[in-house]
Amino acid sequence: MPVVKKVHHVALVVADLEAALTFWRDALGIQVAERREVPAEAAEIAFLPLGESELELVRPTAQDTGLARFLQKRGEGMHHLCLEVDDLDGMLQQLRQRGVELINETPRSGADGKRYAFIHPRSAGGVLVELYEVP
Amino acid sequence: MPVVKKVHHVALVVADLEAALTFWRDALGIQVAERREVPAEAAEIAFLPLGESELELVRPTAQDTGLARFLQKRGEGMHHLCLEVDDLDGMLQQLRQRGVELINETPRSGADGKRYAFIHPRSAGGVLVELYEVP
Numbered sequence: 668m669p670v671v672k673k674v675h676h677v678a679l680v681v682a683d684l685e686a687a688l689t690f691w692r693d694a695l696g697i698q699v700a701e702r703r704e705v706p707a708e709a710a711e712i713a714f715l716p717l718g719e720s721e722l723e724l725v726r727p728t729a730q731d732t733g734l735a736r737f738l739q740k741r742g743e744g745m746h747h748l749c750l751e752v753d754d755l756d757g758m759l760q761q762l763r764q765r766g767v768e769l770i771n772e773t774p775r776s777g778a779d780g781k782r783y784a785f786i787h788p789r790s791a792g793g794v795l796v797e798l799y800e801v802p
Numbered sequence: 803m804p805v806v807k808k809v810h811h812v813a814l815v816v817a818d819l820e821a822a823l824t825f826w827r828d829a830l831g832i833q834v835a836e837r838r839e840v841p842a843e844a845a846e847i848a849f850l851p852l853g854e855s856e857l858e859l860v861r862p863t864a865q866d867t868g869l870a871r872f873l874q875k876r877g878e879g880m881h882h883l884c885l886e887v888d889d890l891d892g893m894l895q896q897l898r899q900r901g902v903e904l905i906n907e908t909p910r911s912g913a914d915g916k917r918y919a920f921i922h923p924r925s926a927g928g929v930l931v932e933l934y935e936v937p
Binding site: 668669670671672673674677679681686687689690691693694695696697717718719720722724741742743744745748750758761762765767788790791792793794 | 803804805806807808809812814816821822824825826828829830831832852853854855857859876877878879880883885893896897900902923925926927928929
């Protein structure tokens, strides 16, 4: 049976990364491990490790992405919840059998080799859920 | 310096707890440790431990609470992000000095002895942030 291991990250969509960091980094004192542009996602992301998880502050760098539309429609806030699984293919198969609607029917691969897939919020209580398999 | 230690829990607001569990428990396979009514919060809550954190599925049991209004206005989804801190009083003082707006100026205490306070989303990039001090 595929297993959900932990919360990998919570992604927050922000309009202004520097302004967001004045709260998360400067006021709360959570350190930023890395900050980089991710052209494939049309986003600039700050990674803030926190225990075994991570906060990701994500700023859209283009107007025509799902992320940018989310920000325009709902404003800043939590964008998605990423769960780490030990067997992504097995989990996607299990979800399909349960009638869960997937955004990515087959896993996608990030630049860092991690494989991921998104579940549609319609099947996940309104939450955009990402599943990550870390090699 | 007060320190944020980890993501304590991510709280999801749901309209129907049993329906939500068909996804989180049955499809994803995350086990439910406890499920109980919390009259002080006018909510029924299912607690799903996940690594060092927890998912909390929260169903409002009254119509006149912030939680119920959140559900009516925004629908199901992520409600708040709870971070565990080692020194809640120190952290609240630090936040005040940085001009962060608090919902609870002084910590509140739960039935289980945990002390907590909420930060206003206006100061936290649209995220309702709860701070927890676990004794």
